[in-house]
Amino acid sequence: MTTYYSKDHEWISVEGDVATVGITNYAQEQLGDVVYVELPETGKELAQGDEAAVVESVKAASEVYAPLDGEVVEANEALADEPAKVNEDPEGAAWFMKQKVANPGQLSDLMDEAAYKAYVETL
Amino acid sequence: MAATGENGDLKLTPLHDLHEELGARMVPFAGYTMPVQFNDGIMAEHLHTRSSAGLFDVSHMGQAFLIGPDHETTARALEALTPSNFIELGLGRQRYTVLLNDEGGIIDDIMVTRSVSEDDDGRLMLVVNAARKEIDYAHFRDRLPDNVRLEVVEERALIAVQGPQAVEVVAAHAPKVTDLAFMSASSMEFDGIDCHVGRAGYTGEDGVEMSVPAGVAEPIARALLADDRVAPIGLGARDSLRLEAGLCLYGHDIDETTSPVEGAITFCMQKRRRMEGGFPGADRIRSELDEKPGRLRVGLLLEGRAPAREGAEIALPGGPVVGMVTSGGFAPTVGAPIAMGYVPTEHADSGTQLELIVRNRRLPARVVEMPFVPNRYYRKPKT
Incomplete structure (x- = not known):
């Protein structure tokens, strides 16, 4: 399993041909208290950069973009009832969706943990 | 500041x-x-x-005084620009009001305080919205009579x-x-x-x-x-x-196009002013009071968890768009999303079912009385 990061503050954990996608701790800190998460439907075909999910804090709504091309194979329905999980465990239990990796070449567009940490430092 | x-x-x-x-x-x-x-x-x-x-820092808001020779003169000058009763405002008493344009639209909502001491009576303290300071002050300078002046507090x-x-x-x-x-x-x-x-x-x-x-x-x-x-x-x-608390945010829930009747803040219009008129836009406001306005600001309680925010359209169930959300978000004390917005008066009754359109989805909501959380303002015990 390898974990990648995007400039949009998503983490992408790849195992075989399935990527689990969530938002980073940095992202949840910026958002503040999450009150609602809207997830994509299973079976939806996403292209890299498509709007995949919406996460709403008390203050504002933010889009989560698909980091890769590929079909949604599972969405984390637990977030519907417990959106605050995104604040508590953003890089663990509060994953957003699992996506088929349709185009593995896109993984090279993403950062590893060290590069993401360095990127966050610049913000 | x-x-x-x-x-x-x-x-x-x-x-x-x-x-x-x-x-x-x-x-x-x-x-x-x-x-x-x-x-x-x-x-x-x-x-x-x-x-x-x-503790809130609200120092960005504008503080100013209207200063005239005596209370009645200063109060009359402010009454000419607002629909509230200031002549009968007691010493040390505060009143929420709106500055009106000539069409009865709201230039700003402001808080007015009469001096507590008779020694410096004739002064009314104003607190105005940060984003409206310059507009309000220019309006006062333009409209005040010669014997009442605006003094901005820095x-x-x-x-x-x-x-x-x-x-x-x-x-x-x-x-x-x-x-x-x-x-x-x-x-x-x-x-x-x-x-x-x-x-x-x-x-x-x-x-x-x-x-x-x-x-x-x-x-x-x-x-x-x-x-x-x-x-x-x-x-x-x-x-x-x-x-x-069901309170308006200027520039969102009320603006130069909305009247205090449409904005559901007629509590700022005391009886004498309603009867006598004599404020900007009085014809429009009088007819809205008599015949009901075309639209009203209402409170909306959403059924699900998804918030509807400013700009979301308000529609009849399965029907056409009839209005717009002007403020909305998750309400921590209520534990649910709430909103306020304008709807045609015939759809403004409490309990009316409506839909708020968010990301092309229709979220069920119903009109509710405001405030969403009961006010807990201090009431002096009766002696």
Whole structure:
């Protein structure tokens, strides 16, 4: 399993041909208290950069973009009832969706943990 | 209020350094750099204010005086620009009102206080919205009679302390505060410093707003924050608190196109003014009062968890779009998303089922009475 990061503050954990996608701790800190998460439907075909999910804090709504091309194979329905999980465990239990990796070449567009940490430092 | 920041044209309030020290996340707001939240976050700050006491820096708001030869002259000058009764406003009493344009639209919503002392009667203190200061002041200068002048107050901060514990907290430093009735104000000493304290606010809770000299704003704020019951609160929670309280945010829920009747704030229009008229846009406002306006601001409670925010369309169930959300978000005390917006008056009754369109989805909602959370303003016990 390898974990990648995007400039949009998503983490992408790849195992075989399935990527689990969530938002980073940095992202949840910026958002503040999450009150609602809207997830994509299973079976939806996403292209890299498509709007995949919406996460709403008390203050504002933010889009989560698909980091890769590929079909949604599972969405984390637990977030519907417990959106605050995104604040508590953003890089663990509060994953957003699992996506088929349709185009593995896109993984090279993403950062590893060290590069993401360095990127966050610049913000 | 006060100095311009080093970077850009954003102004700083006298509490700026304290905000930074407290770990505030600062954002630009109405020409100022202001704290949107502190370390605990909007939800915790909101709930803390409802259960204990919150300290808000509202120094960005405009403070000014209307000054005339006597109360009646100054009050008449303000009555010519607003639909409220100021002639009969008592000494030391406060009143919420709106500045009206000639079409009966709202230029700004403002708080007015009559001096508590007969010695300096003829002065009305104004607190106006930060983003409307220059427009309001120009309007006053343009419209005031020769014997009433506008004096803009510089170098003063405005600190709000709000919540069920707020007055008790302030009373430890300014014991006279407990004598104040809701919507009344007085000068008093806070740890020996002369301040002007009004028992009012914009959260739906008991509390005060204190006008203090800029140079002592920080020690006063520190003295209040030293009390465990007090937490610093940013603009984020200020917004969610006022939304739950059903209170309007200028430029969102009311503006130059909305009248006070459409905006459902006719409580600012006392009986004599309704009868006599004599304010800008009186014809429109009178006919809206008599025949009901075409649209009304209503409270909306959503059934699901998804919030609907400003700009979301309001539709009849399965039907056409009939209005627009002007404020909305998650309400921490209610534990659900709420909104306010304008709908045609025939769809404004409590209990009316509507749909709010968010990302092309229709979210069921119904019209509810405001406030969403009961007001807990202080009422003096009957003696």
